[in-house]
Amino acid sequence: MLNSSHIALYARGVQTRAGSQTKFLLQESELPRRWYNIRSDMPTAPQPVLHPGTGEPVGPDDLAPLFPMELIGQEVSEDAEIAIPDEVLEIYSLWRPTPLFRARRLEEAIGTRSRIFYKYEGVSPPGSHKPNTAVAQAFYNKQEGRTRLSTETGAGQWGSALAFACKLIGLECKVYMVRISYEQKPNRRSLIQAWGAEIVPSPSEETQSGRAILEEHPSSPGSLGIAISEAVEDAAGREDTAYSLGSVLNHVLLHQTVIGQEALAQMELADAFPDVVIGCVGGGSNFAGLAFPFLREKIAGREIDVLACEPAACPTLTRGLFAYDFGDTSKLTPLVPMHTLGHDFVPAPIHAGGLRYHGVAPLISQLLLDGLIRAEAYLQNDVFASAVLFAGTEGILPAPEAAHAIHGTLQAAKAADEAGEERTILFNLSGHGHFDMGAYDSYFAGKLEDVALDEDEMSRALGAIEGLPTPA
Numbered sequence: 001m002l003n004s005s006h007i008a009l010y011a012r013g014v015q016t017r018a019g020s021q022t023k024f025l026l027q028e029s030e031l032p033r034r035w036y037n038i039r040s041d042m043p044t045a046p047q048p049v050l051h052p053g054t055g056e057p058v059g060p061d062d063l064a065p066l067f068p069m070e071l072i073g074q075e076v077s078e079d080a081e082i083a084i085p086d087e088v089l090e091i092y093s094l095w096r097p098t099p100l101f102r103a104r105r106l107e108e109a110i111g112t113r114s115r116i117f118y119k120y121e122g123v124s125p126p127g128s129h130k131p132n133t134a135v136a137q138a139f140y141n142k143q144e145g146r147t148r149l150s151t152e153t154g155a156g157q158w159g160s161a162l163a164f165a166c167k168l169i170g171l172e173c174k175v176y177m178v179r180i181s182y183e184q185k186p187n188r189r190s191l192i193q194a195w196g197a198e199i200v201p202s203p204s205e206e207t208q209s210g211r212a213i214l215e216e217h218p219s220s221p222g223s224l225g226i227a228i229s230e231a232v233e234d235a236a237g238r239e240d241t242a243y244s245l246g247s248v249l250n251h252v253l254l255h256q257t258v259i260g261q262e263a264l265a266q267m268e269l270a271d272a273f274p275d276v277v278i279g280c281v282g283g284g285s286n287f288a289g290l291a292f293p294f295l296r297e298k299i300a301g302r303e304i305d306v307l308a309c310e311p312a313a314c315p316t317l318t319r320g321l322f323a324y325d326f327g328d329t330s331k332l333t334p335l336v337p338m339h340t341l342g343h344d345f346v347p348a349p350i351h352a353g354g355l356r357y358h359g360v361a362p363l364i365s366q367l368l369l370d371g372l373i374r375a376e377a378y379l380q381n382d383v384f385a386s387a388v389l390f391a392g393t394e395g396i397l398p399a400p401e402a403a404h405a406i407h408g409t410l411q412a413a414k415a416a417d418e419a420g421e422e423r424t425i426l427f428n429l430s431g432h433g434h435f436d437m438g439a440y441d442s443y444f445a446g447k448l449e450d451v452a453l454d455e456d457e458m459s460r461a462l463g464a465i466e467g468l469p470t471p472a
């Protein structure tokens with residue numbers, strides 16, 4: 001039994017020195033009830049997605065074979081906020097609100113004058129931010145009568161998030177996993193199976209797109225662009241199946257904004273507001289999830305530096321062309337206005353599998369064009385060195401994708417110190433790296449290659465978009 005002296009001890013145990021708090025936590029009752037739609041505030045509206053046959057903007061009827069009407073509506077909505085269904089909130093409450101940390105030990109280790117905070121999305125059951133949209137997508141599909149979803153996955157984070165969501169909501173799930181990751185990450189594969197989904201390496205023999213690629217390149221390592229082609233073909237060919245995408249689309253970025261909304265409230269608890277907001281970018285969903293609610297403040301007049309971090313092996317934002325391009329390799333998707341390296345570009349098999357995508361979300365491209373965000377690209381050995389420093393100070397072993405945001409944060413802290421300024425930096429730690437030990441093994445064995453995309457390969461790959469419509 002607890003007596004008053006125990007209570008006094010316990011109370012002393014949880015007291016923190018003023019200003020020295022490490023974790024900033026919200027109650028379950030403080031979970032955001034709405035997603036934030038940045039389209040309502042953007043100074044320049046993103047250009048429409050086009051039908052490749054007609055060159056006209058795609059309409060709901062074009063998308064209906066692949067997506068439920070509610071998500072099609074969210075894709076084009078200009079409402080500032082969209083209510084989160086109770087059933088989705090109930091599943092979110094398994095891990096949300098996620099914690100926000102002050103990275104004191106990291107600050108000390110690098111001797112910076114800046115304050116570093118991070119929002120940790122790795123506490124979700126699949127280990128990343130991805131279920132924020134997977135649960136919502138599974139919910140709307142089930143509500144509109146679909147019984148099966150098909151999708152692609154790179155590193156396996158998205159595939160496991162969708163498998164998890166389908167299991168909880170009650171849908172079948174088929175995952176096409178980029179072959180190189182399928183081979184590098186057998187444990188992610190098993191996690192996907194544990195949640196009841198069917199999984200095949202992509203390119204596979206199961207679709208026309210997969211077979212065509214295997215015929216030309218029998219040992220293709222695969223790419224997200226190829227896996228998307230397979231998953232779209234699967235969904236288009238079956239009435240019971242819809243396609244589900246883990247990034248890039250407006251509605252996916254929308255669902256991730258619970259991250260930034262929570263972080264705004266948590267920064268207030270910390271009595272702080274970020275000068276710099278940082279995220280890694282594959283298709284752009286975790287970056288958007290953290291950054292969009294802060295960009296709302298920036299558009300309203302607050303000064304914030306918003307930094308997107310990407311791999312030098314797949315430098316979509318820093319070196320890609322803003323153009324109309326297909327979202328997939330086999331040209332099955334509509335034409336998307338985005339920074340792109342070309343739809344048949346196959347990035348080098350770097351270990352941040354989730355950042356190996358030739359394009360990026362159109363919303364993020366438009367924000368870059370409007371100068372509201374900026375981007376940097378890093379080499380993988382530098383990124384892993386930052387990841388190991390982070391693990392050795394804050395304890396959490398980051399996913400290689402998220403480690404790009406850590407590396408970006410260290411660059412931002414260094415720049416602040418060099419400028420003699422004390423800045424508040426907030427980054428998104430989008431996932432843990434417990435299924436990425438093979439990548440860490442290679443790093444410690446000195447086997448990671450630093451690959452920066454070569455100019456010739458870039459020109460070749462960009463040749464694939466010649467003749468497509470150009471954005472206005």
Ligand SMILES: Cc1ncc(COP(=O)(O)O)c(C=O)c1O
Nearest residue numbers: 157247282283284285286354431
């Ligand atoms: C942990 C983690 N972070 C980031 C990403 C990149 O995706 P996005 O840019 O959509 O957040 C991925 C993709 O798989 C991921 O697994």
